[in-house]
Amino acid sequence: MGNCCPICQPGQIAGFDAEIQCRVSLRVFTTGFRSQITGITMAGLVNWMPLLNGFSSMSSGTSEHVSAPRLGGPYAWLVWSLAAIAFGYAFFHRVTPSVMVSDLMTEFAIGGAMLGTLSALYFYPYVLLQVPLGGMLEVFGTRRLLSVALLLAGIGSFLFGTAHSLEVAYLGRILIGIGSSVGFLGSLALASKWFPANRFAFLAGLAMFIAMASGMAAQAPLAFFIDLYGWRSSLLALGIFGFVLAALVFLFVRNAPAESAVPPDAAADAVSPSASARWSDLFASLRLAMVSADVWKMAIVAATMAGPMLALGGLWGTPYLMVAYDLTRTEAALYMSLLLLGWAISSPTSGWLSDRIGQRKLILVWGSGLMSVMMTIIIFVPQLPFAVTVICLVMMGLSGGVMPASFALVRDVMPTRLVGATTGIVNSMTVASGAILQPLVGLALDLSWDGTIMDGARHYAAADYRIAFLLVLASLVIGLLTAFSLRETPLEDGTL
Known part of the structure; x- marks a missing residue:
């Protein structure tokens, strides 16, 4: 040349x-x-x-358009991977309180119910934002929203890590929840535009794998880090990581392959004239989706599978193992991470399997049923051997990991124009399950507490935990019964 x-x-x-x-x-x-x-x-x-x-x-000059990268190519993987890592970062934040239970109780002089509320404040803004986010991603683009969200999560980490009052800790946790809300839907939005449609379920599962791997890192490795440097230093380090990731997303992510051939500002200008029309379509889609019984059935199934993972892996599982089997915090966190490991393995493999056989409902029924059986064993078998408990946790993770199939079911069943709104509703319910179960389990623990204080924090007996876990089992049974009524045939607008 x-x-x-x-x-x-x-x-x-x-x-x-x-x-x-x-x-x-x-x-x-x-x-x-x-x-x-x-x-x-x-x-x-x-x-x-x-x-x-x-x-x-x-440049003040003009630039010629460049051919867009191909679907599923190397640059597509770079774009999607950054969003998936952002989801992993969000999930890391989601479960960090599980290895800080005694530290936070001592620092802020609170009990189980208040600790559950502090942890759940992550979920409340997350849930509220999921439904409008589907439309906001279309109007403003994943690149902009995800960059700003990661900045907010980083700021929230700094606030939480430097808090000396419960109110400041609340604010930090809320900002973390806001900043974490874009990761999963952003990864799905980019997957739908940068990859062929037949890769969607696999990529949704792969994103969940990355999230669960991050959750595992927030167990034993984070507990070890906290033992060395303290819980405040860990949150400050998370804040720095959020800022770096925000910069990478802003530099490299593009909303669709066509935008890689034009300047970002030009791409944004191309979207803005239709913004009002997009908002109008969003609200119309939300109205239709929210009155559909099928949407709420899918949401309930997904939520009741995610809830136990968030309640156990996200907060109460580690302290339960410490009390029930006399483990150190690091040891208990290591074994609790097996729940997340099972979920991480199952998410992409079940997504691939559901794509191959086209049977979303069957997979969801089996997953929900097996989770219910494992939880029943943990609660009702007295003096359960530790090895059996570990097996139950792994099996719960493997069976719960089929949950991303519910998002593939949304794409299969719902009319195309309602997929975004429906996905937002389903995802908001999965996160809401954690916001509901974490403080409820904490409240149940407080109600059965005998007044014992150890190292400045409330001490709950293993039997107290098993009683509180009945709430988790009840949610699983509701999800299993609902899964049997799921629809697999596509809906038309007129049948909603």
């Missing part, structure tokens, strides 16, 4: 494959100096397109 620029010589730009060619006009301004470089010809700019978009947004 010949040289078209007097400044660049062939071979000076290394590491670029010969996939595409583009011409970009750049105008670089510095104090007291102005130069213009035109006609730079490069090959293989697909993987560097976000950087060039940033440059071209500073």
Whole structure:
């Protein structure tokens, strides 16, 4: 290829494959100096397109459109992976209180109910935002919303980590919840635009795998870190990570492949004229989705499978193992992470299986039923051997990991224009299950507490935990009964 620029010589730009060619006009301004470089010809700019978009947004000249990256290509994986990591970051925050129970109770002089409320404050804004987020992602784009959300989560981490009053801790936890709300839906939105439709269930499961792996990191590894440096330092480190991830998302994520061929500002301008129409469509879709019995059935099944994982893996499972089997915090967190490991393994594999056999309902029924059996054993078998408890936790994770199939069922059953709103409703209910169960279990523990204080925190007996876990079992039974009535045939607008 010949040289078209007097400044660049062939071979000076290394590491670029010969996939595409583009011409970009750049105008670089510095104090007291102005130069213009035109006609730079490069090959293989697909993987560097976000950087060039940033440059071209500073240019006063024009830039020619570049062919968009292909669906499912390397750049698609980069874009989706950043959103999936953001979801993992959100999930890490979701379960961190489980290894801080005694620290937080002592620091803020609170009991189980108040601790459950502090942990659940993450979920309340998260839940409220899920329904409108489906439309907001279409109007404003995943890139913008996810970047801002991660910044808020980082700020919330700093507030929580430096809090010396319960009110400041509340505010920090709320900001973390707001900032964490975009990750999962953002990853689904990018998966739907950057990958073929037949990869959707697998990618939803893979996102859940990343989240569960993050949840595992928030168990024994985080407990070890807290033992060394304290719970405040861990939250400050999480805040820094959130800021770095926000910058990476803003630099590299594009809402759709076509946007990688034009500057981000131009892409945003292309969306804005139809913003009011999109909002109108959003509210119309929400009205239809919220009156559909099928939507609420899918939401209930998903929520009752997610709830036990959030109640046990997210808060109360680790202290239960510490009391029931005389384990250290790090040991208990390590074994509780097996629940998340089972979920992590099952999510992508069950997503792949449901895509292969096309049987979402069957998988959800079996998953919900097996979770109910395992929870029944943990609660009602007296003096359950530790090895059996560990097996039950792993099996609960494996069976609960089929929950992402409910999102694939949404795509199968709902009319296309209602998928976004329905996904938001279903996801909001999965998170609401944690917001409901965590404080309820804490309240049940407080009601059965015998007044014992150890190391400045309330001490609950193993029997108290098993009684409180009856609430978890009740939710599982409700979900199982609902799963039998799920629809698998597509709905039309007129049948909603």
